[in-house]
Amino acid sequence: GAGVSQSPSNKVTEKGKDVELRCDPISGHTALYWYRQSLGQGLEFLIYFQGNSAPDKSGLPSDRFSAERTGGSVSTLTIQRTQQEDSAVYLCASSLVRASGYNEQFFGPGTRLTVL
Amino acid sequence: AQTVTQSQPEMSVQEAETVTLSCTYDTSENNYYLFWYKQPPSRQMILVIRQEAYKQQNATENRFSVNFQKAAKSFSLKISDSQLGDTAMYFCAFMKHGSGTYKYIFGTGTRLKVLA
Numbered sequence: 001g002a003g004v005s006q007s008p009s010n011k012v013t014e015k016g017k018d019v020e021l022r023c024d025p026i027s028g029h030t031a032l033y034w035y036r037q038s039l040g041q042g043l044e045f046l047i048y049f050q051g052n053s054a055p056d057k058s059g060l061p062s063d064r065f066s067a068e069r070t071g072g073s074v075s076t077l078t079i080q081r082t083q084q085e086d087s088a089v090y091l092c093a094s095s096l097v098r099a100s101g102y103n104e105q106f107f108g109p110g111t112r113l114t115v116l
Numbered sequence: 117a118q119t120v121t122q123s124q125p126e127m128s129v130q131e132a133e134t135v136t137l138s139c140t141y142d143t144s145e146n147n148y149y150l151f152w153y154k155q156p157p158s159r160q161m162i163l164v165i166r167q168e169a170y171k172q173q174n175a176t177e178n179r180f181s182v183n184f185q186k187a188a189k190s191f192s193l194k195i196s197d198s199q200l201g202d203t204a205m206y207f208c209a210f211m212k213h214g215s216g217t218y219k220y221i222f223g224t225g226t227r228l229k230v231l232a
Contacts, residue, residue: 031218033219033220035220035222041224042120042122042222042223042224042225043207043209045219045220045221048218048219050217058217059219091159091161093161095218097218102149102166102168102211103211104163104166105218105220107160107161108160109158110159
């Protein structure tokens with residue numbers, strides 16, 4: 001497809017379980033972002049990948065959260081030992097990176113995670 | 117650090133009327149971009165309009181226009197001739213210009229309901 005895709009669309013898990021969320025960016029986009037949208041909150045930046053550079057992990061809320069991007073394309077966000085406060089919509093976005101101008105981010109439809 | 121504030125959690129407007137959504141931000145940067153995104157119930161984030169901080173002219177996209185007041189750090193969105201399809205969450209976002217992580221800083225959103 002032409003857009004950013006994410007899977008699964010919805011995920012229900014039990015507290016303490018690990019989950020993996022997947023993001024397929026737009027082909028050719030070198031930058032990839034993960035955001036978290038909690039109820040009543042805005043979108044919170046989690047992590048940023050750009051090409052082969054070291055990712056910017058400054059937004060990850062705890063060491064239970066990690067992400068990787070294999071081959072510069074697909075990314076997986078992993079949450080270990082999930083807690084109820086991890087319940088949120090996790091959005092992925094991708095963009096080109098140009099030295100001049102702005103780099104519009106294109107968003108996927110998100111994964112709604114519910115931790116029981 | 118940059119912050120974005122949307123002080124109106126919810127708003128409603130009659131179909132065909134005009135509504136203005138407020139956004140203020142705080143930054144020490146001089147070059148940056150501002151955005152309004154729409155998020156309908158499908159969760160898909162859609163770019164509505166963007167503004168480059170170095171441009172004095174307010175951006176316009178069809179029925180959508182902004183009132184950008186750089187000195188006041190204000191960036192409001194005006195929707196004219198509101199349509200039922202405009203019902204959605206609207207997020208204001210900031211992105212600094214230049215190198216580094218091109219992450220968005222989002223506000224907490226305004227839920228807009230267009231009434232028939």
